[in-house]
Amino acid sequence: MEMVVRRGMGRGISAARRSFSTSIEAEKPTGEGKPINLFSAINQALHIALETDPRAYVFGEDVGFGGVFRCTTGLADRFGRSRVFNTPLCEQGIAGFAIGLAAMGNRAIAEIQFADYIFPAFDQIVNEAAKFRYRSGNEFNCGGLTIRTPYGAVGHGGHYHSQSPEAFFCHVPGLKVVIPRSPQQAKGLLLSSIRDPNPVVFFEPKWLYRLAVEEVPEHDYMLPLSEAEVIREGCDITLVGWGAQISVLEQACDDAEKVGISCELIDLRTLIPWDKDTVEASVKKTGRLLVSHEAPVTGGFGAEISSSIAERCFLRLEAPVARVCGLDTPFPLVYEPFYMPTKNKILDAIKETVSY
Amino acid sequence: MSAFSALKTIPSHPIAGGHRRRSSPFLSSLTNTAPTGHQLHSSAAISVSLSHSVIAPGRPVRAVSANVVSEEKQLDGSAFPVISREEALDLYEDMVLGRTFEDMCAQMYYRGKMFGFVHLYNGQEAVSTGFIRLLTDGDSVVSTYRDHVHALSKGVPARAVMAELFGKATGCCRGQGGSMHMFSREHNLIGGFAFIGEGIPVATGAAFSSKYRREVLKEACDDVTVAFFGDGTCNNGQFFECLNMAALWKLPIVFVVENNLWAIGMSHIRATSDPEIWKKGPPFGMPGVHVDGMDVLKVREVAKEAVGRARRGEGPTLVECETYRFRGHSLADPDELRNPAEKSRYTSRDPITALKKYVIEHGLVAESELKAIDKKIDDLVEEAVEFADSSPPPPRSQLLENVFADPKGFGIGPDGKYRCEDPGFTQGTAQV
Numbered sequence: 001m002e003m004v005v006r007r008g009m010g011r012g013i014s015a016a017r018r019s020f021s022t023s024i025e026a027e028k029p030t031g032e033g034k035p036i037n038l039f040s041a042i043n044q045a046l047h048i049a050l051e052t053d054p055r056a057y058v059f060g061e062d063v064g065f066g067g068v069f070r071c072t073t074g075l076a077d078r079f080g081r082s083r084v085f086n087t088p089l090c091e092q093g094i095a096g097f098a099i100g101l102a103a104m105g106n107r108a109i110a111e112i113q114f115a116d117y118i119f120p121a122f123d124q125i126v127n128e129a130a131k132f133r134y135r136s137g138n139e140f141n142c143g144g145l146t147i148r149t150p151y152g153a154v155g156h157g158g159h160y161h162s163q164s165p166e167a168f169f170c171h172v173p174g175l176k177v178v179i180p181r182s183p184q185q186a187k188g189l190l191l192s193s194i195r196d197p198n199p200v201v202f203f204e205p206k207w208l209y210r211l212a213v214e215e216v217p218e219h220d221y222m223l224p225l226s227e228a229e230v231i232r233e234g235c236d237i238t239l240v241g242w243g244a245q246i247s248v249l250e251q252a253c254d255d256a257e258k259v260g261i262s263c264e265l266i267d268l269r270t271l272i273p274w275d276k277d278t279v280e281a282s283v284k285k286t287g288r289l290l291v292s293h294e295a296p297v298t299g300g301f302g303a304e305i306s307s308s309i310a311e312r313c314f315l316r317l318e319a320p321v322a323r324v325c326g327l328d329t330p331f332p333l334v335y336e337p338f339y340m341p342t343k344n345k346i347l348d349a350i351k352e353t354v355s356y
Numbered sequence: 357m358s359a360f361s362a363l364k365t366i367p368s369h370p371i372a373g374g375h376r377r378r379s380s381p382f383l384s385s386l387t388n389t390a391p392t393g394h395q396l397h398s399s400a401a402i403s404v405s406l407s408h409s410v411i412a413p414g415r416p417v418r419a420v421s422a423n424v425v426s427e428e429k430q431l432d433g434s435a436f437p438v439i440s441r442e443e444a445l446d447l448y449e450d451m452v453l454g455r456t457f458e459d460m461c462a463q464m465y466y467r468g469k470m471f472g473f474v475h476l477y478n479g480q481e482a483v484s485t486g487f488i489r490l491l492t493d494g495d496s497v498v499s500t501y502r503d504h505v506h507a508l509s510k511g512v513p514a515r516a517v518m519a520e521l522f523g524k525a526t527g528c529c530r531g532q533g534g535s536m537h538m539f540s541r542e543h544n545l546i547g548g549f550a551f552i553g554e555g556i557p558v559a560t561g562a563a564f565s566s567k568y569r570r571e572v573l574k575e576a577c578d579d580v581t582v583a584f585f586g587d588g589t590c591n592n593g594q595f596f597e598c599l600n601m602a603a604l605w606k607l608p609i610v611f612v613v614e615n616n617l618w619a620i621g622m623s624h625i626r627a628t629s630d631p632e633i634w635k636k637g638p639p640f641g642m643p644g645v646h647v648d649g650m651d652v653l654k655v656r657e658v659a660k661e662a663v664g665r666a667r668r669g670e671g672p673t674l675v676e677c678e679t680y681r682f683r684g685h686s687l688a689d690p691d692e693l694r695n696p697a698e699k700s701r702y703t704s705r706d707p708i709t710a711l712k713k714y715v716i717e718h719g720l721v722a723e724s725e726l727k728a729i730d731k732k733i734d735d736l737v738e739e740a741v742e743f744a745d746s747s748p749p750p751p752r753s754q755l756l757e758n759v760f761a762d763p764k765g766f767g768i769g770p771d772g773k774y775r776c777e778d779p780g781f782t783q784g785t786a787q788v
Binding site: 054055057080082083087088090092093094095096097098099100101102103104105106108123124127128132133134135136137138139140141143173174176196197198273 | 496498527528529530531532533537539540541546547549551554556557558559560561562563564565566568571572573593594597598600601604757758759760761762766
């Protein structure tokens with residue numbers, strides 16, 4: 001399948017140059033469903049969402065022909081151009097349009113082509129979507145709104161096709177922020193997000209669109225929001241992450257194990273409102289916490305986790321909370337590997353924290 | 357023929373005696389002088405293609421000025437009133453309600469009864485009344501930060517609007533919004549939008565919903581959405597984004613510009629490269645109409661056609677209503693920037709006085725009846741204040757409600773109680 005990209009992104013997403021095993025490949029097959037990649041899982045979820053609600057719509061830039069990442073393939077043919085349609089390239093207008101549509105009792109599933117392009121829509125999302133229910137005293141709400149957008153590094157994306165802007169949206173009461181780590185998770189969490197009665201910003205790890213392959217049940221299922229998942233149990237240190245970073249953390253866990261460090265790995269899944277209890281329980285057990293995300297470290301969501309856990313687990317912590325995140329630079333072009341919170345950086349921080 | 361009257365599409369009413377002229381280099385290039393018509397769509401002669409702005413061959417691209425600043429009066433020469441007695445009474449009552457309500461707001465604001473910033477609508481009543489009184493209950497209105505009167509015209513009771521301004525539990529948003537946040541699901545008022553232009557895409561989405569219900573779900577839905585915004589907003593990107601989308605998808609929406617000539621402290625003429633906003637319709641493939649926003653009858657005529665077009669599924673219209681606010685931008689604005697001569701020029705064209713004169717001269721209504729309406733509205737607004745003043749404040753739980761659909765986990769703690777019920781809530785020791 002040809003990848004179609006625009007706005008100066010010259011290469012396809014599929015050919016990541018470094019090895020990038022995902023947590024999913026390590027997971028046991030569930031025995032149901034076919035192995036599919038992440039964009040196909042998203043595609044399945046969108047099919048189900050439109051199938052099960054005649055007033056659900058998918059729209060955004062290029063979604064009519066399947067989208068630049070193929071997530072919306074086949075939807076327009078199946079559900080018609082009245083429900084699956086291209087918008088002009090105007091993110092602020094798209095977001096506002098989606099809010100109006102949702103306010104009239106519809107399920108508006110808007111796609112912002114890259115998370116980097118979400119900033120023109122930031123005003124609408126922050127000032128209108130997040131506050132619609134509150135400032136109208138519940139006369140109206142735009143709970144039917146879900147904004148899907150691909151985020152994160154992809155190996156060669158450069159400044160404007162690689163950013164992770166999730167923390168901005170976590171600072172806005174009234175929004176939910178959800179990020180899946182794998183195809184199975186993506187399908188279940190996306191369906192939950194679409195059906196959740198609150199506006200949700202759903203970030204999709206674009207690096208995993210093709211790389212992550214997992215058996216995904218074909219039926220309609222939902223995974224709970226605001227519930228973190230302990231995906232590997234351990235006793236020496238708790239690692240918290242989300243999205244594509246989970247697979248990097250998982251590799252770090254494997255390497256740590258070889259030097260005798262037992263890591264507990266938690267996928268936060270929903271960033272807002274986040275599952276403090278699960279993280280707290282884990283840190284109370286291990287006494288140590290490391291948070292890792294691709295976004296720059298300063299003001300990233302890791303800071304919020306670090307602070308909250310320090311408040312809740314101060315007397316149980318045996319080391320400062322470690323943050324292994326992106327650098328405080330714009331997302332770089334050539335030196336992306338130096339910017340990224342790589343496995344080795346995480347492994348070093350694990351060792352340091354454990355031997356603090 | 358005035359500078360603006362290259363195209364006259366609606367009868368000019370005697371109350372419209374304007375005094376303002378603007379240079380109009382663009383219009384001088386038009387050679388067409390269309391005959392007077394009563395409906396924009398009905399006359400090929402007024403569907404003038406602006407040759408240099410046609411972007412879609414075959415699509416009618418029209419720009420129409422309703423001769424708003426004509427010095428001439430009684431151009432149609434008609435002695436017959438263009439409205440019925442019932443309509444006259446309704447329009448008059450609605451405009452007086454808007455004016456009286458806003459004057460009362462000023463009093464209450466200065467007495468410290470209101471929260472937040474308050475922007476009054478005085479002077480612009482012909483626009484709200486001219487458009488909204490034509491709408492059905494199912495039609496939607498999207499407003500701005502100057503939204504009290506739009507709410508009233510749409511039928512939201514004055515007491516509910518006043519109580520909202522007082523931040524009381526009986527307000528139309530339960531006191532959770534305030535002045536710039538009037539919503540009513542019952543009346544399909546989809547809100548005041550305090551940020552410039554933010555209501556326009558929301559209105560566009562609502563209009564799409566109506567079209568979908570009608571054309572795809574085959575529901576009996578011919579609802580129209582009317583988006584109000586000001587001249588300042590017409591320099592904002594969302595305006596252009598949505599003109600494009602609405603025309604592209606032929607949505608049942610009317611974009612109503614309330615051009616009161618001032619964007620807070622910035623003169624429209626100084627802020628906009630081409631101040632004739634209505635001319636921005638045709639480049640997007642929709643009619644642009646210019647109308648005297650101080651003349652409710654003219655506004656109503658234009659509104660009839662624009663709303664009718666939307667209802668018939670013929671797509672959006674851009675209407676520029678040239679109006680003026682009689683007060684400062686907000687009640688915090690001392691209004692020192694505007695030239696007193698300009699102000700008095702417009703106050704002398706007070707839309708309520710003009711309508712009054714028209715209906716009396718045409719023998720539609722006796723002066724005593726209008727006085728009775730004035731009295732009725734005075735009482736109504738007084739009652740609204742009493743109602744608002746005596747209403748209870750919202751429960752403290754309001755602070756934590758409606759952030760998310762379900763307050764559990766956010767507003768409601770693990771014990772199942774609102775966190776604000778914790779005695780420590782106001783002492784800053786409870787976790788919220």
